[in-house]
């Protein structure tokens with residue numbers, strides 16, 4: 073396991089201070105599956121206060137869940153106080169058997185619910201599914217997230233429970249839906265997951281997401297989103313769902329920065345559906361947006377321009393930003409001796425366009441001549 077040594081150091085330190093500690097959850101699951109480990113969660117009998125005192129670099133993460141973020145040798149660990157009276161109780165209260173495994177400092181497995189067997193059976197199973205799924209309905213969405221990531225099948229009893237309680241997903245907090253949904257659409261078995269999710273009719277009730285059948289069908293046909301940025305994933309999602317712009321992302325409480333980035337990509341994706349890049353559109357889009365748009369075209373199985381070609385089109389633009397324009401507002405005022413006014417903005421826009429399209433060289437003299445010719449100054 074990547075960073076196992078650091079994790080071991082965290083566990084050892086807690087043990088030296090008289091507490092029990094284990095690596096739990098996804099890290100153990102992924103270790104046994106020989107998949108890359110995303111983040112390492114540690115549980116301990118120490119209370120958050122004790123944890124804070126033992127480690128020098130800590131950050132209170134979530135008082136409600138009694139989690140402290142501990143940094144050891146540059147690696148972050150989420151250290152959570154064991155829920156209930158024992159490790160056993162904590163592990164049994166987790167969502168799925170494959171997520172209920174723990175490792176001690178000697179890398180010995182604690183497996184109280186046959187999680188290891190379910191891993192080899194590729195089975196998503198819950199002990200007491202009725203109780204687990206209703207206690208926290210997010211777990212139902214997590215089931216489909218793990219189908220998508222791992223390609224596992226859902227245990228029959230668990231699936232029956234989901235069918236019975238699917239309406240409860242309406243109550244999940246949107247931020248929690250968002251995290252699981254992103255992981256779901258990035259999974260290698262996305263199609264299987266979406267098919268099962270539609271069968272279970274879970275997709276209608278997920279807060280914030282407006283999933284249509286056609287949208288889901290388009291999402292199923294999309295190439296893999298593995299390794300794609302969050303911005304590209306959300307843009308792809310919006311395109312699939314037929315959204316006109318980024319507005320539906322507001323309901324998902326995504327940051328303004330992400331919303332703005334998605335809006336730009338959607339705008340140029342649409343333009344690009346009609347024709348290839350003109351220098352002026354490429355300039356307006358900027359390189360990163362154009363690369364993402366070509367990436368999105370690839371994801372949607374449209375012909376796309378290679379990264380190298382987009383980059384060389386970008387470098388061959390006469391200028392790459394307004395700051396490189398040879399003329400400024402004060403040049404215009406000085407040379408024309410006219411009064412300040414909105415004409416300056418218009419003239420600069422025109423100058424920018426003339427330079428980018430190659431109609432005019434980027435020099436003050438040429439630009440003044442060209443602007444006078446079209447009565448812009």
Ligand code: ATP
Pocket residue numbers: 096097098099110111113165166167168171172208210211255
């Ligand atoms: P990832 O690899 O994406 O991090 P994960 O399984 O580790 O997947 P986390 O959200 O990091 O998911 O949660 C860590 C562990 O905490 C899980 O493996 C599981 O044991 C437990 N867990 C997380 N969310 C829930 C939940 N809603 N209900 C019950 N247990 C949960």
Ligand code: MG
Pocket residue numbers: 097098099110111112113
């Ligand atoms: Mg995790």
